[in-house]
Amino acid sequence: MSDGAPVLAVEGLRTSFGPVRAVDGVSFSVRRGETLCIVGESGSGKSATALSIMGLIPRAAGKVVDGTVRLAGRGDLRRLDETSMAEVRGRDIGMVFQEPMSALNPVFRIGSQIGEPLRVHRGLSRREAHERAVELLAMVGVPSPAQRALDYPHQLSGGMRQRAVIAMAIACEPALILADEPTTALDVTIQAQILALFEDLQDRLGVAMVFITHDLRVVAEIADQVCVMYAGVVVEQGAAREVLRNPLHPYTQGLLGCVPRAGAGGTSRRLNAIPGTVPSLAALPQGCRFRSRCPHAFGRCAEEEPPLLHQGGDGRASRCWLTEAAA
Amino acid sequence: MTTAPLLEVEGLEVHYPVHRGPLQRRVGMVRAVDGVDLTLARGETLALVGESGCGKSTLGRAVLRLEEPTAGRVAFEGRDLGAVGKAELRDARRRMRMIFQDPQASLNPRFRVEDIVGEAYDIHGLSRQExxxxxxxxxxxxxxxPEHARRFPHEFSGGQRQRIGIARALALHPSFVVCDEPVSALDVSVQAQVVNLLLELQEKLGLAYLFISHDLHLVEFFADRVAVMYLGRIVETAPAKALYRRPRHPYTRALLAASPSLDGEGHHRRAPLQGELPSPLAPPSGCTFHPRCPFAVDRCRAEAPPLRDLGDGVAARCWRAEEIEATGGLLAPAHA
Known part of the structure; x- marks a missing residue:
């Protein structure tokens, strides 16, 4: 399914918003045809990671302070100027966000919006771009695409809007799709349709995908690789199947315990909730960031923050001292 | 001891007129809730599931008479809420409360927690000490x-704010609480804490819940009985275990198949439901689910099925429920 050099390789990425280190040393890579999920709760840094990759951290709010973001054929994106970066965003990386309306301009017709990157980056004429937009709408499963192309965004349902955004994202045949919670705002039957669409497009176009979500069940459905983030760092990463079946980090174990399923907790009928809340990034505890909520914390966890400790091959790693003991 | 149910809903309808155009002419009616019957026993949890726009929240509000029903009857603790006077309705409302989805939006930011939680006491005339x-x-x-009683909502985390909303709902010892998506705005780890709290409170206080949710896995874990709604109607109702083990209505089957799960890889690849919710302004003829139903035949397009009793507390609004089940859902789509 995946082969060769990575399409995207992120190394030691750090992003600060003033004194707050929202992304604190994140590394991962994703290959052609592969889906990497970044999973975490609010404040974990998963969306800040996505914005950092795209060079979209608002200058007034914060900046990427360290690390490299290498995209195949483009080198380190952090070294590109704004003009080249705009080209990367339109052509090499397709973006899909949670709220499709935030990616669509309410006063332009759907077809002209999908065709815009083709005119800007591929030099297509207005007419060619429109014809291609209709084809793209058909490809993402929008019924009567020729008519829908003439609609304005408000005339489409939420699911259809997200399909239109996906059509726009794949218009220039990008090497990578970066999707931030693309199904969170959708109903479950529509979510299933969109997830199936992503997989279908991936099979057909061989595109690599970084998919950000808070939902471990979505990870189980679509991910090849997974990064679990907590308070700005990756606490566990590896093949999705392995991480879900045999989680190494107590936070991953805790998150899995929180997912409701029939008969959870046996006769006591309780979920295995993680006590406490995510710490404020402005006031992180010393040592391991998860220690105050961790059932296994011991002396060393308070003194020293564990690095990502690798276990076995295959890039499996966990940021926990107990991983070291187990290895 | 009374054996009458705590809550009885019969033929409840909530219709909204729709106005369009420069003269705001009435162009139609949306049947948000279209003939719903429910019963709820003391200490029981009934979950209402369905996709957005199916009418589940409107139903929850109409049961509490926060929304004036167009037709139908709601009886709570033996009293017909449509027939009682204002004082009696207010009295009933002490015992039937609501928890909202978004604790941020449902708590007044300028009130201290003690005033938010204590407001019900003021309205119902309790002393300062009480x-x-x-x-x-x-x-x-x-x-x-309790030391944080003088703080404001913004000083709490999302999960704690939902706890404030729950405390407010419990102030006057209710027997019945409508929970409208109470954990969907919360982080996963915090969701589990609030779910556990709701279960604990139910055991301690004998509460009955009408639990409105779109999360089928949560409902399977949480509820005793489940009612599935589609376009304002209940299409299936069953004990939670039975619903998940043997879904009878094609829509319930589709919802279950579409729900991602930790152990079932690639659930969504199994032919997700085609199409989208039709406009509630112009619902389809016959069975309103027929345009999306893989099993629809002529009769489904012509004649709306009633909610048919299938035994063991299960009822489904489908002409072909038995046939579909007999073939394990593999019945070939019938072309008529």
Whole structure:
């Protein structure tokens, strides 16, 4: 399914918003045809990671302070100027966000919006771009695409809007799709349709995908690789199947315990909730960031923050001292 | 001891007129809730599931008479709420409360927690001492520290704010609480804490819940019985275990198949439901689910099926429920 050099390789990425280190040393890579999920709760840094990759951290709010973001054929994106970066965003990386309306301009017709990157980056004429937009709408499963192309965004349902955004994202045949919670705002039957669409497009176009979500069940459905983030760092990463079946980090174990399923907790009928809340990034505890909520914390966890400790091959790693003991 | 149900809903309808155009002419009616029957026993949890726009929230509000029903009857603790006077309705409302999805939006940001939680005491005329003691007790009950009673909502995390909303709902010893998506705005780890709190409170206080949710896995874990809604109607109702083991209505089957799960890889690849919810302004003829149903035949397009009793507390609004089940859902789509 995946082969060769990575399409995207992120190394030691750090992003600060003033004194707050929202992304604190994140590394991962994703290959052609592969889906990497970044999973975490609010404040974990998963969306800040996505914005950092795209060079979209608002200058007034914060900046990427360290690390490299290498995209195949483009080198380190952090070294590109704004003009080249705009080209990367339109052509090499397709973006899909949670709220499709935030990616669509309410006063332009759907077809002209999908065709815009083709005119800007591929030099297509207005007419060619429109014809291609209709084809793209058909490809993402929008019924009567020729008519829908003439609609304005408000005339489409939420699911259809997200399909239109996906059509726009794949218009220039990008090497990578970066999707931030693309199904969170959708109903479950529509979510299933969109997830199936992503997989279908991936099979057909061989595109690599970084998919950000808070939902471990979505990870189980679509991910090849997974990064679990907590308070700005990756606490566990590896093949999705392995991480879900045999989680190494107590936070991953805790998150899995929180997912409701029939008969959870046996006769006591309780979920295995993680006590406490995510710490404020402005006031992180010393040592391991998860220690105050961790059932296994011991002396060393308070003194020293564990690095990502690798276990076995295959890039499996966990940021926990107990991983070291187990290895 | 009375054996009458705590809550009885019969033929409940909530219709909204739709106005369009420069003269705001009435162009139609949306049947948000279209003939719903429900019963709920003391201490029981009935879940209402369905996709957005199916009418589940409107139903929840109409049951509490926060929304005036167009037709139908709601009886609570033996009293017909449509027939009682204002004073009696207010009295009933002490015992039937609501928890909202977004604790941020449902708490007044300028009120201190003690005033948010204690407001019900003021309305119902309790003394200052009673109020202060009540607030402290409620905060402890929902796992908040009573010393924080003088803080404002923004000083709490999302999960704690939902606890404040729960404390407010419990102030006057209700027997029935409508929970409208109470955990969907919360982080996964915090969701589990609030779910556990709701279960604990139910055991301690004997509460009955009408639990409105779109999360089928949560409902399977949480509820005793489930009612599935589609376009304002209940299409299937069953004990939670039975619903998940043997879904009878094609829509319930589709919802279950579409729900991602930790162990079932690639669920969504199994032919997700085609199409989208039709416009509630122009619902389809016959069975309103027929345009999306893989099993629809002529009869489904012509004649709306009633909610048919299938035994063991299960009822489904489908002409072909038995046939579909007999073939394990593999019945070939019938072309008529």
């Amino acid at each position: 109020r202060a003691a009540g607030v402290r007790e409620l905060m402890a009950l929902v796992g908040l520290s």
